[in-house]
Amino acid sequence: MLQKDPDSDMDSGDDPPVVVNGDDPGDGGVVFEPGEDSFTTNDPKIKMIEVNQGLSYGYNTNTGNFYLLSNFVAGKETAIFIDLDEPFDPRADVKLAIEKNEEPVAMLTSYDVIDDNTLLFHPRDILEVDNWGQGAYTFTFMMDDSVAVRTTNFHKSTPMKVLAVPIKGHYTNDVRSCGDDWKLGSTMLSALFPVARADVEYVLGPEQDFSDREYDLNTKPGRKKVWQELCALQTPNNDYTMIVGFMPTPTIEGYLGYTYGGEATVVCESGDDMLSTVVHEIAHCYKIGDEYKNGSINDILNPPPYGMKGKDIVTGEPSEGTKEHVIGGDSVGLKSSGSVIYPAQRAYWPEGRQVLGTKTSYMSSGTGEDSFMFWTTSDIWNHLFKVFTGQMTGKEVGYDPADDGSEPGKYRGRCFECFGEVFDPDRYIECTKCAKMVKISGDTFNCSDCGSSFNERDVDENDLWLYHSACGYLLNYPKFVEHNQGGSNRTSGDGEITVLEIRGNFSPTGAFSAEPWYSYKAGIATVTATRDGEYSASVFDGNGARLSIVFFNANDDSQINTREGYKWGAGEDDEDTDIPIKVIVRYPENAAKVVIHRGEEEIYVRNLTTKAPQVAFTGLTEGQKLDNHTTLTWVVSDADANELTYRIWYYRSNEDMYLVASDVTGSSYNADLTGYPGGEQCWFLIQASDGSRTSEGKSPKVSVPYRAPDILNYLPDGTQYKLTDMIEIHGKVYDAQDGWLWSREYTWYVDGQYDSDYAFFTVWPYTMAPGIHTITMEVTNSAGVSSTKDFVIEVLEYDLDLPDPWPKREITVALGRGYYQPLDKLNSPITRIEFAKMMFSFYLEGEMLSWLEDIPFDADPYNMEMFIEFSDLSNDIIDPDCAYAMRMIQLGLMELKNATYEDYGDFIMAYGDFDPHGLVTEREAMQIMYMAIELGRTQTYTTYEVLDESEFLPYIKEWGLLDETGLNSYNPGERMSKGLTMVRIARFIIYVHETIYGLDPDLLDPEYIYGYD
């Protein structure tokens, strides 16, 4: 996947260059060199250009100061805030140019004004900014003659694939199931994790039946068992970054979620905390600590409020918050305990387009009120940013040893086990004679166990291990490099060696009982690697020679990290119970025995078999069409052990597989396939283990019923809309076969009539009759299976909800005559290209079309055969609204500046500047309307010329387009707002109808117009 070149990438102490992957498949990989993060301006009134993917500023927990955040990921929804020192003057000509790697990306002119002195630029669609691809960005903000420039970098992050499954849960003899809420459980994950929106793949898996008493969620052993079963859903290819099981309700202790680390978490579906519990629990898996009393805290990565006591998330020892600048939400009057995110940091939810106020860390306990009370702190963001991008930039987190002034070494990076910093660690290789790890020291070195000697020159980097003293793990070097290049968080799946997975439980008295073991092919990095531990597992050959050894402890993984509900208080989870272990050892062909030691004491021995049992499905035939409930049967031969256990997988392809059952015994299994995606060429795989050797059997290709798409959009029935609202329904559809269908062309029907085929449905209520309407969404998946869903809405009576002094009648009439405009952002200024579109929406939709088409064609010196090229629109920025502007120029209504014309006989080519993002003044707008009316009256074309004000002003006033009221007075230099433009165009439309068409004014009465809708 990523280019691996450990020497060149890891040698230098500088940030390793990131290799772009997937952005440009044709290129095969482009090296992106990040630039400096900087801000300059020629106007001190412009305080900052803030780039925001959730926060603009970080909070330094050592000093209590804020700092500009500079860790951004590519492909993520992003907003730009302009912070001004004084209230914004709405007459200013404002734009924001965006360049990536010195190439133009976009020019934004549409913005919102927030609390007087802040502007917010947020592209309507991520496509508008080329999906925020990886690169070095330059943001240039222009406000009349003032200019400010911010540069920063967007880095590609590792994709996350999250398997979400609902749990049928057991609660002290009560069995409960989930609803549908879990299906939309990734909202805060895609918002708050530094991963591109498109890179968070949230897979909805089948329900897990944990209704048996042994899975009782109200007990510690039951919870552990549920978590273990969820871990087992990981595919042989390690496809999932994380597996989230949703339990229907909190546990009796009030846990809203819990995890024992690794790759699986449990989250409570009910209540309003679900979305934040998803990120809370997943963050625990990256060693982020709790920020509530008695939780599992991490005073280094995300310091909890000062003095808050708990246990250390890595060591389990008592710990407390030592950063006096960190205070909890409950000490500033909020209901949650986590550290405060201050308004100065500007928490913003880009996907919801909401500026948020004071928030607290999502590592707080839950409150049962609203997940959006919580947000990410900058410390959590920075830590996860490093995990997901492999970037070593950002000096904010205090534990980076690169800050201590010492020379960076070759083996520097981030530990993939504990996520702490690794800095010039001791290096180890496995002794080829006795299998112990040997520390490399000097040019030649010896195994302390058996005395074999080794030479530095002979060390193969693929078999090199780095010892991380902070967590005690030995880190496989190739995996370490991959992890630190923004590569995989997971074990690479290439099956190079055979390994044996040893599972079992240590009772509180230290006795070991084994669970079923399996062997399989895996990458070398899968092997459990710690240099020391209370226990060891050794593999010996028939002569008693040790072939392999791993060390482990039986406490680290047993520490539960929970999330508690507010009203429950701190739960206790310290009853003694079994400690589950899973260690993976190399399993050479000649292995004969596994021995588990506690120190020197032998506590468990298993003789390994020499032959794997042979297993085969029976009863299934090629092409058989299966029902949702199918009994799978199999036979075994050649087994040299009695007790066999089985795992059954369902495959749709070699890349798409699901665990159906594990640790099955006997020779048949009743499979419920309801929750699995369907297909025509599917198969089952069964693994049979005798406790040491494992074999596999594959079924013939069968067909499993396709599932219909699941439409998850929600719009409350009876939702009411006013005329000024806009109805927008976006598709949220999950298809078991095709995944999320975000940008599919859905089919939309209004009151049973076909309407459109778009990814989302937009309608302005003023185009519909008042009353109840049913909007139907229809989705068809790749297998041709359809689903529909109805959204029932009510359009209120035509009572235009416009600002008070507005001429409601005129606007109602204009809208009723086919003038379509969204009635939002009415205070923002209108650009030339938007003005052209507004004038033309009437031209195209209403009668102005026929009126202008009546003008004799040959009366025009620059007729419709004029092709226009704007010199100020680069080819990278093709605005679809250009067509409207060109039409206006062709008619001579709008000016093409510095124009040159080339006559080609059949057509004329015109080149010039249109300044599409320039703002329209009242003078220009009035002249354009005057000329449009004059053209209609005289039935001629014209060429654009700037008229003297005295030529058009008297007529404009006489026609009623202007009057002397405060709302509608004439200020030639004033920039037109969208709202004011609507007023003028409405009056213009009424004048055209009454005067040019001679329509009876009564016919223009709103009631009359809507009467025959």
Ligand SMILES: [Zn+2]
């Ligand atoms: Zn570590």
Ligand SMILES: [Zn+2]
């Ligand atoms: Zn040795």
Ligand SMILES: [Zn+2]
């Ligand atoms: Zn927690």
